[in-house]
Amino acid sequence: MVQECINLDGINFVDGLFGSYDENINLLQERYCVNIVVRGGKLKIFGEEKGVFLAKKAVEYILTSLKRGEILTKQNVEYILNCNGGEQLSLPADSFKEQICVNFKNKPILTKTLAQKIYLNLIEKNTITFAVGPAGTGKTYIAVAKAINAFKNKLVDKIILTRPVVEAGENLGFLPGDFQSKIDPYLRPLYDIIEQIIGIDSFNKYLERRKIEIVPLAYMRGRTLGESFIILDEAQNTTFTQMKMFLTRFGSGSKMVVTGDVTQIDLADRSKSGLLDAVNVLNGVESIAIINFENKDIVRHEIVQKIIRAYESSSK
Numbered sequence: 001m002v003q004e005c006i007n008l009d010g011i012n013f014v015d016g017l018f019g020s021y022d023e024n025i026n027l028l029q030e031r032y033c034v035n036i037v038v039r040g041g042k043l044k045i046f047g048e049e050k051g052v053f054l055a056k057k058a059v060e061y062i063l064t065s066l067k068r069g070e071i072l073t074k075q076n077v078e079y080i081l082n083c084n085g086g087e088q089l090s091l092p093a094d095s096f097k098e099q100i101c102v103n104f105k106n107k108p109i110l111t112k113t114l115a116q117k118i119y120l121n122l123i124e125k126n127t128i129t130f131a132v133g134p135a136g137t138g139k140t141y142i143a144v145a146k147a148i149n150a151f152k153n154k155l156v157d158k159i160i161l162t163r164p165v166v167e168a169g170e171n172l173g174f175l176p177g178d179f180q181s182k183i184d185p186y187l188r189p190l191y192d193i194i195e196q197i198i199g200i201d202s203f204n205k206y207l208e209r210r211k212i213e214i215v216p217l218a219y220m221r222g223r224t225l226g227e228s229f230i231i232l233d234e235a236q237n238t239t240f241t242q243m244k245m246f247l248t249r250f251g252s253g254s255k256m257v258v259t260g261d262v263t264q265i266d267l268a269d270r271s272k273s274g275l276l277d278a279v280n281v282l283n284g285v286e287s288i289a290i291i292n293f294e295n296k297d298i299v300r301h302e303i304v305q306k307i308i309r310a311y312e313s314s315s316k
Contacts, residue, residue: 002049004056006063009041013066017059024062024077028055031081075299079113082296100142101149104199109145115297116142122289128247128256130235130279133293139259140233144193147229150255151211157227158210161190162246164217164237190214190233217242226251235260235275237267243274263311 008014018025025036032055034047043059045052058081065072065080072080098117099108111117116138123129123146131139147159165186191214194203206212217238232238232246235258250256260275267273282288 001046002052004045004052006043006045006056006059007041008038008043011063013063014038016066016072017062019072019074019077023074024072027074027077027081028058031055032058079296079299083114100145101152101197103197104202109197111142112138112299113297115291115293116299119291119293120146122291123255123257126289127254127287128250128258128282128289130275130282130288130290131257131259131293132262132275132279132290134261134263134295134298136298137293138297138299139293140189140231141193143231143257143259144190145197146257147231148194148197150229156229156254158212158229159206160213160215160225160228160230161187161194162215162217162220162230162232163187163190163234164242186216187214217246220246220249223249224251225249225254227253228255230254230256232256232258233260235278236262236265236273238274239267239272240274240277243278247278 019027028034029036032047032051034045034051034055036055037044037046045055045059047055061080062072062077070076096111096114096117098111098120100111100120101109103109111120119129119131119139119142123143129143131143133139144159144161147156147161150156151159163186191203194212194214198206203212207214217232228251230249235243237260238246246258247256258275258278262273262276265273265276279290283290
């Protein structure tokens, strides 16, 4: 058994390290099989050498984040621990954070994980970026924020967001209203994201001026989309033909992002997913990037991680 010691004298944010009811310290002790105590202004870690080393590294990272003024939730700390054990926590404490844009309340929108930051940089450097991974990892939100930033900086003339309209156990024919009323529920998540970032008034203004379009994928056929930031969401529900049709809409001065979760394919034949096919066919093609998010990258409520893990375990 070994011991490491961290001096806490003069640190006025120790409560943030411990968390509510010591939940952060309990997480550290459970994850690394160590004992942590505070005596005389010093935090002492006892246990096997590897566990103590990793626990100390995580504590130092958390303290640095707190010093920067960050408010760490249990979920944030779990993400830090999931990154620990490799090279990621040898990076500076601000390495996960990069500003994407500013929302209508003048608050910065930042990346929350290392994967999100890598994703943002891939979008910047490539013409087409595929983001594949579980729900709650910020795939669509980051893409939309980046699109808004590009639009505000006059890098593109318009933003186009699209989704395939695929029924997930429900029938569009049973929904009331005209066709637009029937497809709106499928597109509502995209409306919500943009409203959160630019506010409902600006959103409606840009919709009226056709500077922002949110349309079903079928409406893409026959178009050439130049000087645009184009996002295809829920791409796991495209067919081979739809995916090829979408990708070939690309025009001069545009940028594309394709997002999807291959565990949530609603097609009758899951093997026919255009997203699965595209990431296989286009892997290695110049100016096309592919990023795969993992469960640890989920930034939605921590219960989402638990739900996804439970479903994965039940399917094994």
